Amino acid sequence: MRSHLPRVHRLIGRLLALTLLAATLVTGLAVATTAPASAAARITVTNDQGTSAADTKYRTELTINGSGFQVVKGGFGGVYLMFGWVKNPGSGSWKPSKGGVTGEDYRYIPDAENAAQNQGYLKFIAFPGSSTASEANAILNKNGSFRIKLTVPGPTFQSVDRTGKVSTVDCTKVTCGVITIGAHGVKNPANETFTPVRFTTVYGAAPADQGQASTDTPEAAAPEQAQEEAPDAAAAPEAEAPAAAAAGAPKLTTDRLTAKVGNTLAFTATGFRPGEQVLGVLDDGRAGIGPMVAGPSGEVAGILPLPADLEPGTHELRLTGAATGAQASERFAVRPADQAAPSQAVADDDGPGAARIFLVAAACLFLLALLGLGLRLLLHRRRRRPGPPAVGATA
Template sequence: MHPVRLIPLPRTAAAVVASAIVAAGALVGLATPAEAAGRVSISNDQGGGAVIDATYATQLTLSGSGFQSIQGGHGGVYVFFGTVSGGWKPSAGGQTGKDYFYVPDSESADNQGFQKFVAFPGSDTGAAANGGLIAADGTWSTTLTVPGAKFQSVDRSGAVKEVDCTQVQCGIITIGAHGVTNGTNESFTPVEVGDLYGGQAPADTAAPVAEAPVVTPQTGEVATTAAMTVDRAAAVPGRILTFNAVGLVPGELVVATLDDGLAAAGPIAVGTNGQVAGAIELPLDLEPGTHTLKLSGEQGLSVSFAVRALDDGGDTPWLAIGIAIGAGVMLLVVLVGSALWIRSARRKAAA
């Protein structure tokens, strides 16, 4: 019985295989979230630091540094006040309503100030920004209103959850905006609860006792004022875009219209609690960029959102990874087959 003798692959072939494996590894690296580098400094409206009043609304001035700024990039950074737990970061699989909770607000630029959107410079979503822009050096600044130490949010099942910041650690949360996960721009900065006004309402506050937004079960929308939101993560041509609205006139019929009539849904009857939910199919040939969904009725609500291209949803890197790995495997199979053929030919020649 002859011993098995392995024939080494030609150096050029080995180099090609190694290059394919390195290329695949590099692509995998592109999909790995960067380590968080963003930092937020906080000061309150009384000249102090990261402290909010337990009873009255507090306006915080926030300054960010070390954030990633992408010229012309889609989205930017959402700025919230809330609480986090465990592996809360979206880049690590964290989910809102499970791993982090924040004060709800509408996504419109003229919301109540409980949430802010800081956009990338030149972003297609810049028109919706109410917190300014991220400068090229990764800095930004904005203000945020905190309605007090207690607020309501909604968990993953749609149930209302009250968060008490005297019992759990609350603070400023930053995450990637408009469905774009960005580990570099994820941060949590703790905020303490205290007595900033000595038990007295601030003199310049028209409504001294903070009215934290009230959310409704199942939708999690703010029910104190009329507002509409859309599922921004689904804003891709050819997909179904869902929307929710609250604060409407119960029983009225409304129609949702995309831009100037590119698509429509309805009429839909508003529920007895002033809520309405629906869905609209985005045309397959819808141009990427900012679009507007309008809701007819007495309130005349509208919301602007960014539509990204079909290959701009995070699938492309994984597709490239699959192609690279597949090409490497195919090349390896061919080279091994060639080596076996050479080995067989040499055996025949020796015989």
């Protein structure tokens, strides 16, 4: 009987070695397949001259290539791509996920998301399958990448904070660049980035189809300021003919970051007749604001309270000039009051997540097969081992 012990010990040793090998394989597969499918979100900035700078005199169109962005299939919103300034970029304290607030910790050039009214200063890149994808300028690819154009009007721009206060940002005195944050107010730290852009002489002369850089980005005065500076429309003589509206059709820009059920929606508009009264209506009269008085340049700014029982989704704000009848409207997404930031990306059914599950399951089955094979070999050897000789039998 003792003569069989070394064989059993060797068999057990081999079985243990195979078991350790299989366990190592499973661990390696689990670590390799649960690692992020892409690196951290990042963007590259390139102008038509092949550099990453913006011109100090002329408008510059930048090509933005993004990679590593978190994709939430069918998720609400997506990514806002903006040009602006952030406070303490190195610390990251400007980020909305860390409490950063528009107008205090970061400023950007406002713009309409609607393709017909968008001037290229701000882009909305929606998640694939999002309910707000129809409003987007682009759709985020499944691998977290995108490519889109962004326009920089010049080294100075005006920004409006949550209270409607207007501030001018001079990018020759502070560091400006391209900002990405979660769209529609969804705070998503995985998609918050800031990439500095340097201002220098890019063009020796005005590029084709471009004029000199304009600082007339969506500009507005606070409502109180507009009331003080605007002439009294009611005091005008009745016989006086209405003055012509400002050149061009009025344009309305809503601040999507404030569009939340029960919150307030900040907006600005230009192109109305200076001094005329302007009324604002949400949808078909769901809420209203006004009359507001257009400023000396035909600008209007206001804050519209959004009803607490307003349905999340797409809504429309329309502004109408009382004297000229000129109208401006914009559709925008309102997020739920309790909308939370997505915690992780949702993988496609045929994406990396399914592959990870398959590999780990296969490795586990391989381990179980090895264990079963070893046990069968051990039992087989034990059955073949001769028993003790019968009583009276000769050896």
